[in-house]
Amino acid sequence: MISLREVRDSDLNIFWEHLSDPAAQHVAAVTRKYHYDRGHFDDHWARIRARPDVLMRTVLADEEVVGHVAVYGPPDEREVTYWIDRAHWGRGTATAALAALIELAGTRPLYAHAAADNTGSIRVLEKCGFVVTGQGRGFAQARDGEIDEVLLTLS
Incomplete structure (x- = not known):
């Protein structure tokens, strides 16, 4: 059974393990400093919490803690993000978690970005009602270069 709860301090070590997984970073493609450095990770999580x-x-x-989901951004540009432990990919975990978050947030529109070749993440978003509404290119630190990206929208 998939459920959501408030983030606890004890979750952070598990999140660090998930976010610093090189294989997962490559699939996600767009990573930040906090995916590679525990000090940046701790600062990032203190700020967003x-x-x-x-x-x-x-x-x-x-x-069992298997990931995190979030909605962030200004009211007219709210965006979703999620990260699920690679051991739980392909089990419907991300879809169930994102669907629960969308219901909890209750706001529209919501946006998401994904690497164009991250078919798993795009499929999760589409199952939750998002549709591809744009394309672009951006720098992907995990791949050390520019990649194609898609913008998805839930109206």
């Missing part, structure tokens, strides 16, 4: 405009939740699979 203190922001009232960020809706952040821990994802649980049968009470």
Whole structure:
């Protein structure tokens, strides 16, 4: 069973393990400094957990911490993000977690970005009602170069 709960301090070490997985970073493609450096990770999480405009939740699979989901950004540009432990890919975990977050957020439109070749993430977003509404290119630190990206929108 997939459920969401408030983020706890004890979740952060598990999140660090998930976010610093090189194989998962490559698939996600667009990574930040906090994916590679524990000090940046701790600073990033302290900042976002203190922001009232960020809706952040821990994802649980049968009470095991398996990832996190969030909605962030200004009211007219709210964006979703999620990260699920690679051991739980392909099980419907991300789809169930994102669907629960969307219901919890209750706002529209919502946006998402994904690497164009990240078919798993795009499929999760589409299952939750997002549609591809744009394309572009951006720098992907995990791949050390520019990649094609897609913008998805949930109206």
